[in-house]
Amino acid sequence: MKRLINVTVNHKKYELAVDPNMTLADMIREELKLTGTKKGCGLGECGACTVLLDGKPVSSCLVLTLEADNRDVVTIEGVETEKGLHPIQQAFVEKGAIQCGFCTPGMVLSAKALLDENPHPDEHDIRKAISGNLCRCTGYQKIVEAVQSVSVRK
């Protein structure tokens, strides 16, 4: 049986009727059509489905949508500002930190959560923060450099 929830996604409030067995990743992609959130392994191992739940990065494939009731969700679509790309996104473009792009939304959100908490992380902090996000193009070096460049700019 469907249940009603209230959830804020990318600063917009939604009232949704959802099945208990629907994951947050599926709700975001199938109901809200926000396909920037990627589905990789579906088992919480790859980080492609990373979203910010109350500001903290989580694997949305392991969260039931009902658990997001009265909570705040930010997907990659919510990172952009009125001025255009978020500085982290801009840095990923400039530093060539995007190859196939599948891990990028998750990487950007994990990096954002890190920088929101710690504006000047060292390389170790950055590598630790993105350790749950796998990049199979193995472009980690440039991803780390991109995040570092944002922390220096700030």
Add this chain to the structure above:
Amino acid sequence: MLIPHFNYHRPSTLKEACEIKGEFKNKAMFLAGGTDIIVNLKRGVISPEKLISLNGIEEMRLHSVDGKNGQTRIAACGTVSSLIKEKFLLPYSALITGMESLGSPLIRNMATIGGNLVTARPAADLSPSLIAYNGKAILTSISGKREVLMDDFFLGPGKTALNDDEILSEIILDNTSSYSGSAYIKLGTRKALEISLVNVAAFLTFEKPDGPITGARIVMGAVGPIPLRARTAEDMLIGERPGAALFAETGKAAAKDSSPIDDFRGTAEYRRDMVKVLTERALKKALNDIR
């Protein structure tokens, strides 16, 4: 990957959660962080009729330090990432190290300390240190609470002392005495999202900063169906002054206390050898951790 259908309950008190569990027993399962249960639902390993979400229960996340009784109470639904930051857990370095090596940041933001225990995986990151500290699990049901030593909590892979109508509501640790130190070392092939090949937690208590050792608990993970105490090794330490030679001998004894198996992640022989090395290192680290 689809999740089978189930009925969803979201109680707002522990009492209410116990009532639902008491009524539906093994047909109902608790949902805390979900990092294990959702994976198992997707894989079709489990198919509960009811899921009881614990995430609307405030008291399941309220920790407390009781200075009078010298006890620290960790609420079972504390997430790993929130507990890492708790100042009151600072004296428990082995537990903190275990929490820092659990899963990945994405997993730690959801996974709970209680969840890590009730899943009872032989390679779990938090059970060895909680056993080393001689922690207690509080099991709650509609008929009341009972205390079970962490040492007696694990019965086998995925099996615990929890009855069908009970919930693990909190974990109690005795406050550490002065001149004690602890350490946890996890061996894996990568730094994140790794399941221990072997892990060892050690907790030492001393009469004075340089010894002799008055209390020693060594717990080895992933080398048996449940986390194992290295009892022969522990006995060797009592009454002795800490030192490199003693710790090396203790490591050898711990290896004999372990009972690892061969699997795709490593051979029994390798694991036994690593118990020796990790025990020696964990003891040295615990000695340096004296506070």
